[in-house]
Amino acid sequence: MKTALFSLAVALASTAPALSTAVWGQCGVSVYVNSWLWDRALTAGSRQCTVSLGGSLDYSQCQLGASTPMSTSSAPGATVCSSSSARTKFTFFGVNESGAEFGNTVIPGRLGKEYTWPEPSSINAWVSSFNTFRIPFLMERVSPPSTGGMSGPFNDTYLDGLKTTVSYITGKGGFAVIDPHNFMIFNGATITSTSDFQVWWQKLATEFKTDKNVIFDLQNEPHDISAQTVFNLMQAGINGVRASGAMERLILVEGTSYTGAWTWTTYSGNDDVFGAIKDPNNNVAIQMHQYLDSDGSGTSPTCVSSTIGAERLQAATQWLQQHNLKGFLGELGAGNNTRCITAVTGALCEMQQAGGAWLGALWWAAGPWWGDYYQSIEPPNGPAVSAIVSTFKQFM
Numbered sequence: 031m032k033t034a035l036f037s038l039a040v041a042l043a044s045t046a047p048a049l050s051t052a053v054w055g056q057c058g059v060s061v062y063v064n065s066w067l068w069d070r071a072l073t074a075g076s077r078q079c080t081v082s083l084g085g086s087l088d089y090s091q092c093q094l095g096a097s098t099p100m101s102t103s104s105a106p107g108a109t110v111c112s113s114s115s116a117r118t119k120f121t122f123f124g125v126n127e128s129g130a131e132f133g134n135t136v137i138p139g140r141l142g143k144e145y146t147w148p149e150p151s152s153i154n155a156w157v158s159s160f161n162t163f164r165i166p167f168l169m170e171r172v173s174p175p176s177t178g179g180m181s182g183p184f185n186d187t188y189l190d191g192l193k194t195t196v197s198y199i200t201g202k203g204g205f206a207v208i209d210p211h212n213f214m215i216f217n218g219a220t221i222t223s224t225s226d227f228q229v230w231w232q233k234l235a236t237e238f239k240t241d242k243n244v245i246f247d248l249q250n251e252p253h254d255i256s257a258q259t260v261f262n263l264m265q266a267g268i269n270g271v272r273a274s275g276a277m278e279r280l281i282l283v284e285g286t287s288y289t290g291a292w293t294w295t296t297y298s299g300n301d302d303v304f305g306a307i308k309d310p311n312n313n314v315a316i317q318m319h320q321y322l323d324s325d326g327s328g329t330s331p332t333c334v335s336s337t338i339g340a341e342r343l344q345a346a347t348q349w350l351q352q353h354n355l356k357g358f359l360g361e362l363g364a365g366n367n368t369r370c371i372t373a374v375t376g377a378l379c380e381m382q383q384a385g386g387a388w389l390g391a392l393w394w395a396a397g398p399w400w401g402d403y404y405q406s407i408e409p410p411n412g413p414a415v416s417a418i419v420s421t422f423k424q425f426m
Contacts, residue, residue: 111379118382122205122245122390123426124160125407126361127152128397130191131166131211138171138185145171147191149398150198155409156396157202159419159426164360164392165199166211166250167192173230175217180230189237200243207245207282207360207392208238214252214260221249222259224266231270239276246271246281247317247360251288257299260286261307268309280389282317282358283307291318291359292326292342295349305353315389318346319361322373328394331365331404339364339377347380350387357381359391363405366417374418378425391425393418 111117133144141147145168153163171188173180192208199206214221221227231248238244248267252260264283271281285300287293295301307314321328322338335341343359350357362377364370381388396408406412407419 111375111383115383116385117379118384118386120382120388120390120425122162122358123392123422124162124164124204124390125156125393126164126166126209126395126397127195128166128395129399130171130195131168132399134168134170137168137217138174138188141191146398147195148396152396152398152409153199153202153204157199157204159423160204162205162207162245162390162392163199164207164209164247165192165195166209169210169212169216169230172210172234180216180221180226184233184237193237196238196241196244200241203243205243205245206241207247208234209247209250209360211250214249214255214263220255221263222255224262227263228266228270228273231267232273235271235274235276235279239274239279242278244276244279246276246279248281248283250284251319252284252286253288255286257286257303260284260300261303264304265307268307268314272310277311278313281309281314282360283314284317284360289317289319289360290326291320291346294318295345301349305355307355315356315358316350317358317360319394320359320363320377321361321394322364322370322377328361328363328405331367331370333364333367333370333373336369336372337376339373339375340380343377343380347384347387351384356386357388359388361394362391363394365404366414371417371421375421375424378422382425393422 127148129146129148132146133139136144139145148163148165156163167188169180172184172192173182174185177183177185196206196208212221231246235246238246246267248264248271252263268281268283271279283304285294285298285304287298287300289300290298293300304316307316320326320339320342322333322342323330324332324334326342333339346357359377359381362374364374378391381391393407394405395403396406396412398408400406400408400412402413404413405418407415409415
């Protein structure tokens with residue numbers, strides 16, 4: 031595994047009013063970022079950084095230097111699927127509504143300072159086109175380490191924020207994907223106890239089990255942990271959700287190595303173990319992520335080629351078909367230039383022409399604090415709104 035160490039100073043705005051101003055909110059309060067550790071090994075969505083406050087940040091949610099968004103006027107929607115293969119429409123299609131996982135070096139954090147919840151206006155803007163919204167959040171905020179951690183009581187204020195967001199989405203007829211965005215790390219330590227994970231999920235699923243439009247995403251992008259260990263934790267999470275009485279809800283499991291689609295059948299080891307995943311209700315899907323830049327990290331608006339989207343999904347698609355399992359692309363990201371839009375179109379074509387192997391796809395990302403991040407489709411003026419949404423319309 032290769033790593034690259036970058037040293038730079040990034041001044042981040044700390045005066046954003048709650049739920050409105052677009053800033054690079056992941057790092058929360060104004061801090062001096064003095065050491066970014068970026069795992070550039072061949073992992074989909076590999077991104078992590080360390081800051082002077084301690085802890086780690088999701089690299090995709092911090093700004094690496096200044097970037098100028100590509101003009102959407104140069105990125106018309108690519109012609110949809112040239113192949114004559116039959117297409118199966120997605121059951122779930124939409125976007126990640128990011129914000130509540132921001133500022134993860136500050137626990138519990140302050141609403142409007144370190145983190146925010148999605149804007150209702152963003153949901154309203156997309157719910158007529160998209161039907162699925164993934165809501166990242168932090169386990170430490172819902173289960174504070176200071177009051178017992180994973181085995182302690184929930185923080186009612188933060189949980190109520192999650193419930194309010196979920197209810198707003200499902201009340202509009204959409205599906206809400208609940209996503210503990212922790213990389214299988216809690217309070218600085220890798221989660222390894224299957225019993226703790228199962229009990230935590232049983233408790234959380236109980237809070238949402240009556241909402242038929244809730245989807246449980248058991249853990250975002252585990253990394254630096256064996257595929258077998260992640261599999262065992264995911265199986266325990268399934269058991270916990272079902273023990274809560276949420277018998278009919280879709281459950282999404284993720285693999286190690288940041289659950290990358292392009293590494294699923296290679297060095298990650300995910301292909302060796304996840305074929306054995308079991309759900310008594312047979313309503314589980316394998317969630318994978320895929321970015322189309324050179325290292326699959328989602329940190330560059332430059333795509334490898336116009337065909338890289340389909341190419342990076344092909345082996346994973348074949349694996350799903352061979353194991354009679356369903357896939358779910360929980361994060362898809364690329365630049366909003368012509369090459370990348372063509373590559374995104376190719377990825378979605380690959381998925382829809384796979385005989386129903388893929389249940390759906392979600393774009394990364396929307397959210398009120400993304401500012402000029404080149405992948406943002408936060409309405410109305412996110413840099414990628416025009417190009418990505420016009421492309422997605424061909425697959426709705």
